[in-house]
Amino acid sequence: MPRWFYQLASPRWCYQITGRLLPGFAIAAVLLLMIGTVWGLAFAPPDYQQGNSFRIIYLHVPTAYMAQSIYLTMAIAGAIGLIWKMKVADMVAKSCAPIGAALAVLALATGAIWGKPTWGSWWVWDARLTSMLILLFLYLGVIALNSAIESESTAAQSTAVLALVGLVNIPIIKYSVDWWNTLHQPATFKVTEKPAMPPEMWIPLLIMVIGFYCFFAVVLMLRLRNEILRRERRTSWVRELLLQMRG
Amino acid sequence: MSAFQTKKLPELKPGFETEAFSPGKILLATLKRDVKLAFRRQSDWVNPLIFFLMVASLFPLGVSPEPKLLSTIAPGVVWVAALLSTLLSMDSLFRSDFEDGSLEQILVSPQPLYFVVLGKVLSHWMMTGLPLTLMAPLLGVMLFLPFEGMGGLVLSLLIGTPTLSLVGGIGAALTVGLRKGGVLVSLLVIPLYIPVLIFGTAAIEASLTGLPVAGHLALLGAMLVLGLTLAPLAIAAALRISVSG
Amino acid sequence: MSEPLLIVKNLFCERDDRVLFDQLSFDVSAGDVVQIEGQNGSGKTTLLRILGALSRHYEGDIYWKGTSIHDDSLTYRNDLLYLGHQPGVKAVLTPEENLRWFMALHPSLDVGQIRHALTEVGLRGFEDVPCHMLSAGQNRRVGLARLYLSQALLWILDEPFTAIDKQGVAAQEALLLAHAERGGAVILTTHHELNLGQFVRRVNLDKQVGTK
Amino acid sequence: MSFDSFSEFLAMGGHGLYVWSSYALGLAVMLGCVLSPILTRKRLITEQQRRLRREEETSS
Numbered sequence: 001m002p003r004w005f006y007q008l009a010s011p012r013w014c015y016q017i018t019g020r021l022l023p024g025f026a027i028a029a030v031l032l033l034m035i036g037t038v039w040g041l042a043f044a045p046p047d048y049q050q051g052n053s054f055r056i057i058y059l060h061v062p063t064a065y066m067a068q069s070i071y072l073t074m075a076i077a078g079a080i081g082l083i084w085k086m087k088v089a090d091m092v093a094k095s096c097a098p099i100g101a102a103l104a105v106l107a108l109a110t111g112a113i114w115g116k117p118t119w120g121s122w123w124v125w126d127a128r129l130t131s132m133l134i135l136l137f138l139y140l141g142v143i144a145l146n147s148a149i150e151s152e153s154t155a156a157q158s159t160a161v162l163a164l165v166g167l168v169n170i171p172i173i174k175y176s177v178d179w180w181n182t183l184h185q186p187a188t189f190k191v192t193e194k195p196a197m198p199p200e201m202w203i204p205l206l207i208m209v210i211g212f213y214c215f216f217a218v219v220l221m222l223r224l225r226n227e228i229l230r231r232e233r234r235t236s237w238v239r240e241l242l243l244q245m246r247g
Numbered sequence: 248m249s250a251f252q253t254k255k256l257p258e259l260k261p262g263f264e265t266e267a268f269s270p271g272k273i274l275l276a277t278l279k280r281d282v283k284l285a286f287r288r289q290s291d292w293v294n295p296l297i298f299f300l301m302v303a304s305l306f307p308l309g310v311s312p313e314p315k316l317l318s319t320i321a322p323g324v325v326w327v328a329a330l331l332s333t334l335l336s337m338d339s340l341f342r343s344d345f346e347d348g349s350l351e352q353i354l355v356s357p358q359p360l361y362f363v364v365l366g367k368v369l370s371h372w373m374m375t376g377l378p379l380t381l382m383a384p385l386l387g388v389m390l391f392l393p394f395e396g397m398g399g400l401v402l403s404l405l406i407g408t409p410t411l412s413l414v415g416g417i418g419a420a421l422t423v424g425l426r427k428g429g430v431l432v433s434l435l436v437i438p439l440y441i442p443v444l445i446f447g448t449a450a451i452e453a454s455l456t457g458l459p460v461a462g463h464l465a466l467l468g469a470m471l472v473l474g475l476t477l478a479p480l481a482i483a484a485a486l487r488i489s490v491s492g
Numbered sequence: 493m494s495e496p497l498l499i500v501k502n503l504f505c506e507r508d509d510r511v512l513f514d515q516l517s518f519d520v521s522a523g524d525v526v527q528i529e530g531q532n533g534s535g536k537t538t539l540l541r542i543l544g545a546l547s548r549h550y551e552g553d554i555y556w557k558g559t560s561i562h563d564d565s566l567t568y569r570n571d572l573l574y575l576g577h578q579p580g581v582k583a584v585l586t587p588e589e590n591l592r593w594f595m596a597l598h599p600s601l602d603v604g605q606i607r608h609a610l611t612e613v614g615l616r617g618f619e620d621v622p623c624h625m626l627s628a629g630q631n632r633r634v635g636l637a638r639l640y641l642s643q644a645l646l647w648i649l650d651e652p653f654t655a656i657d658k659q660g661v662a663a664q665e666a667l668l669l670a671h672a673e674r675g676g677a678v679i680l681t682t683h684h685e686l687n688l689g690q691f692v693r694r695v696n697l698d699k700q701v702g703t704k
Numbered sequence: 705m706s707f708d709s710f711s712e713f714l715a716m717g718g719h720g721l722y723v724w725s726s727y728a729l730g731l732a733v734m735l736g737c738v739l740s741p742i743l744t745r746k747r748l749i750t751e752q753q754r755r756l757r758r759e760e761e762t763s764s
Contacts, residue, residue, distance in 0.1 A: 037727070041713075041723070041727070042706065042707060042713060043706060044706065045706050046706060046717065051716075051717045051718070051719060052716035052717040052718075052719050052720075052723060053716070053717075053719035053722050053723060055716065055723050056722065056723055056726045059726055059727060059730045060726075063730070099737060102733055102736070102737050103733075105733065106729065106730055106733045106734075109726075109729055110726045110729065110730065113722050113725060113726045113729075114722065114726070116722060117719050117722050134438050134441055137434075137437065137438040138438050140434065141434050141435040141438065144431060144434050144435070145421060145422070145431065145434075145435060148422070148425050148427075148431055149424070149425065149492065151492045151549070153492075153549060154424070154488060154489070154491065154492030154549075157488040157491075158421050158485065158488050158489065158492075161417075161421065161481055161484055161485050161488065162417075162421055162435060164481070165417055165439070165481050166438075166439070168477065169438075169439050169442075172442045172470070172473075173438070173439075173441055173442055175442075176441065176442035176445045176446060177441070177445070179445070180445045180449070183449065215734065215737075218738070219737045219738060219741065222738070222741035222742065222745070223741045225741075225745070226741055226744050226745050226748055229745070229748055229749070229752070230748055233752050233755075234509070238752070239756065242749065242752055242753050242756055243756070245749060245753070246753060256640070256667070256670045256671060256674055257643075258674060259643060259645060259674055259675055259676060260643060269599075272596075272599060273596060273597070273599070276593070276596035277596075280589075280593050280596070283585070283589070284582065284584060284585070287584040287585075287622075288584055343582075346578070347578050347579070347580060347581060347582060347583065348576050348577065348578025348579055348580035348581075349580045349581075349582060349593075351544075351546060351574065351576045351578070351580060352574075352576075352580040352594070352597065353597065354546055355544055355545065355546065355569055355572055355573075355574040356569060356597035356598060357566055357569040357570045357597075357598070358597050490546055490547075491541075491546060491547045491548050491549065492547075492549075
């Protein structure tokens with residue numbers, strides 16, 4: 001195992017390094033999200049079929065994408081915590097769940113709002129939306145299990161197992177929902193599947209995705225630092241930190 | 248010292264236990280024990296069956312008694328009812344063993360947990376999934392499911408319900424140490440049941456329209472194989488974690 | 493003397509913000525009867541669960557015959573008999589059926605000994621009575637009958653004498669001694685005053701709490 | 705710029721309500737995501753400092 005791996009395992013080191021990284025990521029997130037939003041809202045050309053309502057995808061697609069990759073992050077962190085008994089990994093996994101759930105809700109809500117002008121109804125049992133809904137259910141299960149178990153380490157291990165089971169299931173769920181959708185739905189056009197999206201349309205989308213990654217990093221670090229402080233509250237370094245803060 | 252009656256114990260033979268152990272034997276023994284337990288506590292397996300019947304009979308009352316409508320929703324209704332009644336019985340899979348200390352005894356024994364768990368899940372299926380499958384045609388008749396659909400109904404349930412027991416077992420194992428595990432198991436497990444539900448109902452619909460059913464059943468079978476190999480591992484890990492807490 | 497069987501090194505355990513024990517070290521050799529002492533809540537059961545490889549909420553090392561109990565858990569579990577707080581007796585099964593399940597978990601033991609074991613714990617004539625019809629003490633005895641069947645080297649017993657009457661306790665004490673004499677080892681907790689005198693070694697957890 | 709005037713920008717070709725409510729919702733959720741851990745941190749620190757003070761008082 002390389003040295004940084006062990007360092008990462010130390011909550012104290014982790015607290016310090018995230019403290020140093022936070023401002024940079026925060027600035028990057030704000031800048032990228034602002035540029036992406038303004039570009040997407042004001043400068044990107046309107047879609048020839050949907051007009052201007054397509055501009056919602058600059059929010060919908062990145063959040064949907066993030067909700068999935070946060071689940072992956074959570075499961076991997078959980079696995080690391082499970083295998084190497086690494087406390088920090090447990091804390092990362094725990095901090096991921098609420099962020100992922102929030103972004104999944106946002107993806108669903110923007111999907112619904114986008115659906116109204118596009119499909120004429122707030123909710124359509126479209127394959128992507130349905131998969132996202134199930135992903136949200138998976139997140140809710142993880143959060144519910146984590147909050148139901150009192151012992152911190154048991155909660156972390158149990159949720160890691162659940163997250164991994166969910167991870168194995170996600171491709172199966174996705175495949176089955178896609179298949180179910182083609183069976184029951186007349187094909188609707190899908191904006192993201194259109195072959196040629198001009199660069200002035202997808203570049204802002206890319207910027208938004210990177211911006212959301214930075215945003216996720218910021219929130220994750222904020223939550224992680226809280227977790228570290230709470231769990232390490234008895235240690236001498238947290239005590240010193242508290243005394244310093246008191247001034 | 249003289250107060251004691253002297254005891255005699257057989258000599259210890261070091262390494263005595265390691266010689267004989269076979270996965271098949273312990274699986275069979277677990278199966279036998281759990282089926283015996285279920286037969287002595289009838290409510291454990293009879294109640295989910297009654298629930299199955301009741302849920303299915305709610306739909307004509309809640310939706311409409313019109314045969315045409317009912318026959319279109321029948322595959323979904325039977326499958327959803329089967330899914331819910333499996334969930335209902337899931338919580339008790341490990342709970343009584345956990346509460347009376349039997350689970351600890353299993354964990355400290357030199358048996359591979361994988362096979363004990365597999366035995367428990369299989370016996371659970373034999374006491375819930377199998378009777379559900381056998382009862383399903385009755386529900387099919389109540390919901391005006393055409394006769395052509397019966398084969399698909401029974402076969403899809405036969406292959407699909409073991410997967411429900413296996414996946415549900417993971418939820419049961421994760422929540423066994425908790426006082427109010429019941430609803431939680433459903434929250435954890437329902438999203439994981441969705442693929443089984445989709446392909447199960449699709450198999451019935453295919454057999455209704457005369458399309459080949461084999462493809463759907465093969466997919467259900469693939470999920471069952473995946474479940475048989477991976478779910479006991481997850482259940483075993485979850486049990487160790489839950490008991491440890 | 494030969495190598496100790498079980499070596500416990502620098503065990504640390506924390507529960508709900510409370511340190512139960514820290515730097516706890518002791519070892520158990522063949523022929524030892526070790527009693528874990530301590531007030532309620534001092535972590536006796538927790539310690540036994542850790543020693544039984546049921547709980548992993550600890551830091552430190554536990555070695556059985558020289559290897560960590562989690563590295564070679566199968567060997568360890570082969571040599572282990574653990575009786576927890578709950579007797580592990582199914583209420584709807586009869587004593588005999590309960591012991592048969594125990595034999596299924598330990599397949600190399602002799603099933604023919606079940607009747608003998610039940611006689612030894614004073615349950616002759618109750619073999620076919622479902623356990624929920626028996627008293628708490630009798631249920632406990634069903635669990636204890638495993639001691640007569642087992643070939644395990646190490647016995648870990650959590651409050652084995654709960655609900656057992658005086659005569660029963662005396663018989664069990666003699667049994668523990670007999671097991672120690674045949675080269676086994678016993679770790680137990682109990683509120684009873686053991687009449688085993690000089691044979692018992694004591695590990696007190698209360699002293700662990702005050703140390704800072 | 706794909707819009708000729710600011711009012712057109714606001715109207716979004718008749719879909720203004722949908723687009724703007726989406727982005728407003730997005731802003732709200734994201735602000736919530738950031739604010740909730742910050743508030744938790746504040747509460748955590750005051751709690752722990754209170755505990756420290758209590759421990760100092762009892763030990764002195």
